[in-house]
Amino acid sequence: MSEPVLATQNLVKSFGALKATDDVSIDLRLGEIHAVIGPNGAGKSTLISQISGGLRPDAGRVFLDGRDVSHLGTEARARAGLGRTFQISALCMEDSVLENAVLGAMGAEGAAWRFWRAALKTGALVERAEEALERVGLADERETRCANLSHGQRRQLEVAVALTLAPKAFVMDEPMAGLGAGGSKRLTGFLDGLREQAPILLVEHDMDAVFALADRISVLVYGKVIATGTTDEIRASREVREAYLGEDA
Amino acid sequence: MRLDERYINAVMIAGLLALPLYALAVDEPFTITLVTRAVILALAAVGLNIILGIGGMVSFGHAAFFGLGGYAMGILAYHAQTYTALDLGFISFEGTKSMPLIWLVAMVVSAIAALFIGVLSLRTSGVYFIMITLAFGQMFYYFAISWAQYGGEDGLSIYIRNDFPGLNTLEPIQFFGICFVILCAVLLLKARLQASPFGLALNAARQSAARVQTVGMSPMRLRLLAFVLSGAITGLAGALYADLNRFVSPAMFSWQLSGELIVLIIIGGVGRLMGPVIGACIFVALEHFLGGLTEFWHIYLGLILLGIVLFGRGGLLGYLTGKEGAHV
Numbered sequence: 001m002s003e004p005v006l007a008t009q010n011l012v013k014s015f016g017a018l019k020a021t022d023d024v025s026i027d028l029r030l031g032e033i034h035a036v037i038g039p040n041g042a043g044k045s046t047l048i049s050q051i052s053g054g055l056r057p058d059a060g061r062v063f064l065d066g067r068d069v070s071h072l073g074t075e076a077r078a079r080a081g082l083g084r085t086f087q088i089s090a091l092c093m094e095d096s097v098l099e100n101a102v103l104g105a106m107g108a109e110g111a112a113w114r115f116w117r118a119a120l121k122t123g124a125l126v127e128r129a130e131e132a133l134e135r136v137g138l139a140d141e142r143e144t145r146c147a148n149l150s151h152g153q154r155r156q157l158e159v160a161v162a163l164t165l166a167p168k169a170f171v172m173d174e175p176m177a178g179l180g181a182g183g184s185k186r187l188t189g190f191l192d193g194l195r196e197q198a199p200i201l202l203v204e205h206d207m208d209a210v211f212a213l214a215d216r217i218s219v220l221v222y223g224k225v226i227a228t229g230t231t232d233e234i235r236a237s238r239e240v241r242e243a244y245l246g247e248d249a
Numbered sequence: 250m251r252l253d254e255r256y257i258n259a260v261m262i263a264g265l266l267a268l269p270l271y272a273l274a275v276d277e278p279f280t281i282t283l284v285t286r287a288v289i290l291a292l293a294a295v296g297l298n299i300i301l302g303i304g305g306m307v308s309f310g311h312a313a314f315f316g317l318g319g320y321a322m323g324i325l326a327y328h329a330q331t332y333t334a335l336d337l338g339f340i341s342f343e344g345t346k347s348m349p350l351i352w353l354v355a356m357v358v359s360a361i362a363a364l365f366i367g368v369l370s371l372r373t374s375g376v377y378f379i380m381i382t383l384a385f386g387q388m389f390y391y392f393a394i395s396w397a398q399y400g401g402e403d404g405l406s407i408y409i410r411n412d413f414p415g416l417n418t419l420e421p422i423q424f425f426g427i428c429f430v431i432l433c434a435v436l437l438l439k440a441r442l443q444a445s446p447f448g449l450a451l452n453a454a455r456q457s458a459a460r461v462q463t464v465g466m467s468p469m470r471l472r473l474l475a476f477v478l479s480g481a482i483t484g485l486a487g488a489l490y491a492d493l494n495r496f497v498s499p500a501m502f503s504w505q506l507s508g509e510l511i512v513l514i515i516i517g518g519v520g521r522l523m524g525p526v527i528g529a530c531i532f533v534a535l536e537h538f539l540g541g542l543t544e545f546w547h548i549y550l551g552l553i554l555l556g557i558v559l560f561g562r563g564g565l566l567g568y569l570t571g572k573e574g575a576h577v
Contacts, residue, residue, distance in 0.1 A: 103460070104464045
């Protein structure tokens with residue numbers, strides 16, 4: 001096994017008496033999709049926030065590409081190569097699709113401190129943005145205002161912005177949320193190919209997508225990882241069935 | 250009505266230039282002074298519009314920078330006209346009457362103050378940001394009132410307008426020319442800035458700070474730089490305003506002035522290039538024509554503002570172009 005691209009080591013986070021993250025150590029290896037599943041309130045979002053830098057853990061560390069990034073904030077982790085997408089689209093709704101993607105390209109190229117030349121006339125930025133839009137199938141919508149996009153297109157744009165960063169690892173918070181069956185299938189197909197570019201830590205409720213995509217699955221219950229394994233192992237695990245899959249299995 | 254915004258902008262600029270030239274031809278120097286006043290207020294509001302319009306930061310204390318610019322001019326010119334030494338501790342000199350130098354000092358002082366105020370106030374947002382900027386503005390106001398050395402409540406009179414190389418600044422049209430060129434230069438700067446990567450990022454930080462962070466940029470730093478830039482421009486306007494009146498007083502620091510700058514922008518159109526210019530022209534026109542009829546002319550200004558806020562949130566420019574402002 002290769003060195004993990006992204007890893008957490010004994011993360012702990014409590015809110016008062018509630019242990020939202022309880023000694024979580026998971027890793028993400030090159031070329032894989034590692035899904036984190038768990039019932040509502042299992043602490044998935046809290047975990048994601050600690051990985052992406054929005055929330056400080058009480059204890060434990062986060063490693064990106066072998067480097068300890070625990071002390072870094074969200075911006076620095078993004079620059080270090082973490083590409084994150086949001087469960088609820090956090091896009092610039094007044095801006096065009098292209099502008100949203102160019103913003104990502106600016107982040108990737110460290111171009112925020114340029115004051116004279118128009119962003120949309122800067123070839124390098126626009127090319128990078130358009131390439132990402134092309135890949136998620138939004139090239140024809142480049143002039144559309146983000147607010148006028150369908151829900152599914154916004155999900156695609158979320159992914160496109162993460163793509164412009166050319167990250168070392170993706171962290172995706174429920175990318176399928178709110179997508180219909182068709183949209184979900186299309187995005188599943190796209191993510192399937194994306195793992196070659198950078199591994200994906202995928203938090204997802206859509207079990208069809210998870211079992212179709214994941215190389216490994218970790219199951220989070222009450223802040224604790226109760227099992228990590230291949231899809232078959234997780235399907236077969238009794239503990240998991242009892243704790244989580246119980247009702248549908 | 251659906252007019253191209255660029256067309257309106259060009260007409261505005263042309264009108265702003267034509268009116269004083271006409272006044273010059275028919276020998277109405279007061280009209281020139283009036284337009285100059287509008288140009289300077291517009292400049293101050295363009296400064297505010299960088300943070301208000303692009304960055305979404307409602308600073309209710311921009312009079313602080315306007316006043317600092319004014320006092321930078323007042324203090325430098327006061328020492329020059331009285332031949333007294335201005336002792337800054339590490340350096341002592343007899344002030345200056347040179348406009349470019351005064352502008353530089355006004356902008357640097359305002360920028361430093363904006364850096365300080367920005368670092369503290371940008372930790373907050375929304376109504377807290379409004380209140381904290383107001384509080385800073387008031388601090389400067391009361392400081393100026395109690396600063397007896399420079400006139401305290403009465404302010405400072407400067408007898409002769411400061412000098413600009415090669416021009417006779419006492420000629421209203423020449424002083425207007427200076428202000429007009431500066432306004433045009435700052436408008437160009439603002440237009441470029443808004444379209445630049447920095448402007449895109451600042452605008453994005455207003456809409457979704459989380460997004461900006463996720464692509465590796467710091468919303469706080471973007472906002473702080475915008476705040477400093479904005480303060481410097483408003484400070485420059487303050488120096489010009491003081492030179493127009495040949496007088497500085499604590500009123501330049503007043504919260505009413507901060508409020509008026511916001512009102513100018515809302516009337517013209519938030520975030521729009523020429524919004525503050527249109528707003529300033531309307532403001533000065535109302536002040537002049539209605540102010541002559543009634544002391545309570547602000548009521549009419551209030552009615553206009555009310556109408557715009559209720560019916561056309563894109564301001565007058567939003568109404569004329571048929572496009573509502575992207576935001577308010």
